[in-house]
Amino acid sequence: MRALLFDVFGTVVDWRGGVAREAAPFLARHGADNADPFVFADAWRRRYQPAMEAVRNGRRPFTRLDVLHRENLAAILPDFGIDPVRVPAVELDELNLAWHRLDPWPDAVAGLTRLKRRYIIAPLSNGNIALLLNMAKRAGLPWDAILGAEVAQAYKPTPESYLRTADILALRPHELCLVAAHNGDLAAARSCGFKTAFVPRPTEHEAGQTIDLHPEQNWDVIADDFGALAGKLGL
Amino acid sequence: MRALLFDVFGTVVDWRGGVAREAAPFLARHGADNADPFVFADAWRRRYQPAMEAVRNGRRPFTRLDVLHRENLAAILPDFGIDPVRVPAVELDELNLAWHRLDPWPDAVAGLTRLKRRYIIAPLSNGNIALLLNMAKRAGLPWDAILGAEVAQAYKPTPESYLRTADILALRPHELCLVAAHNGDLAAARSCGFKTAFVPRPTEHEAGQTIDLHPEQNWDVIADDFGALAGKLGL
Numbered sequence: 001m002r003a004l005l006f007d008v009f010g011t012v013v014d015w016r017g018g019v020a021r022e023a024a025p026f027l028a029r030h031g032a033d034n035a036d037p038f039v040f041a042d043a044w045r046r047r048y049q050p051a052m053e054a055v056r057n058g059r060r061p062f063t064r065l066d067v068l069h070r071e072n073l074a075a076i077l078p079d080f081g082i083d084p085v086r087v088p089a090v091e092l093d094e095l096n097l098a099w100h101r102l103d104p105w106p107d108a109v110a111g112l113t114r115l116k117r118r119y120i121i122a123p124l125s126n127g128n129i130a131l132l133l134n135m136a137k138r139a140g141l142p143w144d145a146i147l148g149a150e151v152a153q154a155y156k157p158t159p160e161s162y163l164r165t166a167d168i169l170a171l172r173p174h175e176l177c178l179v180a181a182h183n184g185d186l187a188a189a190r191s192c193g194f195k196t197a198f199v200p201r202p203t204e205h206e207a208g209q210t211i212d213l214h215p216e217q218n219w220d221v222i223a224d225d226f227g228a229l230a231g232k233l234g235l
Numbered sequence: 236m237r238a239l240l241f242d243v244f245g246t247v248v249d250w251r252g253g254v255a256r257e258a259a260p261f262l263a264r265h266g267a268d269n270a271d272p273f274v275f276a277d278a279w280r281r282r283y284q285p286a287m288e289a290v291r292n293g294r295r296p297f298t299r300l301d302v303l304h305r306e307n308l309a310a311i312l313p314d315f316g317i318d319p320v321r322v323p324a325v326e327l328d329e330l331n332l333a334w335h336r337l338d339p340w341p342d343a344v345a346g347l348t349r350l351k352r353r354y355i356i357a358p359l360s361n362g363n364i365a366l367l368l369n370m371a372k373r374a375g376l377p378w379d380a381i382l383g384a385e386v387a388q389a390y391k392p393t394p395e396s397y398l399r400t401a402d403i404l405a406l407r408p409h410e411l412c413l414v415a416a417h418n419g420d421l422a423a424a425r426s427c428g429f430k431t432a433f434v435p436r437p438t439e440h441e442a443g444q445t446i447d448l449h450p451e452q453n454w455d456v457i458a459d460d461f462g463a464l465a466g467k468l469g470l
Contacts, residue, residue: 066405120372130405133380137355145368145381150403168385170301170365 001195002171004115005124005147007156007180008132009102010204012112012123012141016041018102026095030087032080038206043079047072052126052155062153064128070096099127100134105201109140111226114235122147124165124178126155157188166192179229183216190217197221197229236430237406239350240359240382242391242415243367244337245439247347247358247376251276253337261330265322267315273441278314282307287361287390297388299363305331334362335369340436344375346461349470357382359400359413361390392423401427414464418451425452432456432464 009015019041027035051068054060073096074084084092115121123132125148132146147165154160166173173193180186181201190196198219202209215222223229244250254276262270286303289295308331309319319327350356358367360383367381382400389395401408408428415421416436425431433454437444450457458464 120368129380129382129386129403133355133404137379143380144372145364145378147364151364151386168364169368 001119001177002175003120003122003169004177004179004197005122005165005194006112007178007182007185008123008125008127008135008148010201011179011181011199012108013102013104013135013139014204015045015099015102016204016206019044019098022095022098022101026091027080027082030082032082035080040076040080042206043076044069044072047075056155056158062150062155064150065126066096066099066128066131069099097134100131101138102135104139104141105225107225107227109142111230113142114230115226115233116142116144118233118235120144120169124148124156124162157185159188159192162189162192162194166194177220179226182212186219187217190219195220197223199223199225199229236354236412237410238355238357238404239412239414239432240357240400240429241347242413242417242420243358243360243362243370243383245436246414246416246434247343248337248339248370248374249439250280250334250337251439251441254279254333257330257333257336261326262315262317265317267317270315275311275315277441278311279304279307282310283361291390291393297385297390299385300361301331301334301363301366304334332369335366336373337370339374339376340460342460342462344377346465348377349465350461350468351377351379353468353470355379355404359383359391359397392420394423394427397424397427397429401429412455414461417447421454422452425454430455432458434458434460434464 006012016038020037023040024037027033027037027040051072055062070092073092077084112121122143122145125132127148128150129146132148135141136143149155149161151168152161152164154164166176174195177195177197178186178189179197179199181199181204186196186198196219198215200213202213221229221232223232241247251273255272258275259272262268262272262275286307290297305327308327312319347356357378357380360367362383363385364381367383371378384390384396386403387396387399389399401411409430412430412432413421413424414432414434416434416439421431421433431454433450435448437448456464456467458467
């Protein structure tokens, strides 16, 4: 194993808390102070997979996630009683950057720093390069490189997203390990020959989260957080 | 200014010394012990621009630098009395990785570490991602991201190589500064609206180097090394 590649949204950072934090003052400013900012975060995120699906199935050329997030933001505003054409574009652009300012889970920076001593560490995320880079710079995530969908020009979980990343690194798939909190991502990576590490994040979703609490396959490593992952890898 | 993008071969690392260091035992093993490994490094590097030119002018699809280096290596061996088909491919593959193991100039790591406090720092090199990443991991170059020709799918000094990099970072060209030891690279970046910083590397080429000893335009910053560059930027 030479490189550890990380899913980011949910695995490294708390997207739901971060988006809700930035949405709250926006909602208040636009008369939606009764809206729950966590419900707003969930609504925004619900359009994430369908937007990427248009790229995956070829209906649309590869389009970076910042653009998809921005379209999805405009699309959900009416559900919260906000008319998107009455909000200055610059304000929507700014709120869209909430995804660049997500906080890491408390164990992430220290765990990555340990893992980096022996392995190449990089995101393999559907986030675009600028998003992942700005996030890392703000949060101190010590990536060796910024990889993922934009570099591979393919969204997870297509095989291309994993296999092109291996090719770019000039490594064979079995020399790579995907670290993710999502069984589906790990299953797709395993199908491409990657090693797999499951780190559950039981507070990613709403209270009473029911998915991805447990490993659904015999993943190569299962660890409670990135510190435990480093420990299991002998670091 | 938000990001400093660095030319790498010659500006951050000593390609000539590094390639010569790895070529010496190879030449000795193959009966070319009289060959000067620095002459070998120069011969290899002489085919660098022509190989990329085939990509730039569209005669060939984008091809990463590791592949071009490998072809160029096979091409120069006869000039040193070595028949490339009699050398095991694995040995040529290994020598080709000399470009992944170049040493930084003595001021580079400390200077980059200072510059990283305020700016995004990343290579904007014609080297491919794996080459630049392996180099950084070995040498401790603290890049925030690995950018360059492979990410932009265009070789410097085409405008696309600079402008696509700005677009990927979601920054305007004037928010970026190219740092390079080569006036030609800086001129191309300036034409695209980048800020420019010239750091001469008078020992990049053979003793008696005649090119790129002095600034050929009024570059935005001129500094003797990366420490001086950090000082001039107030870090």
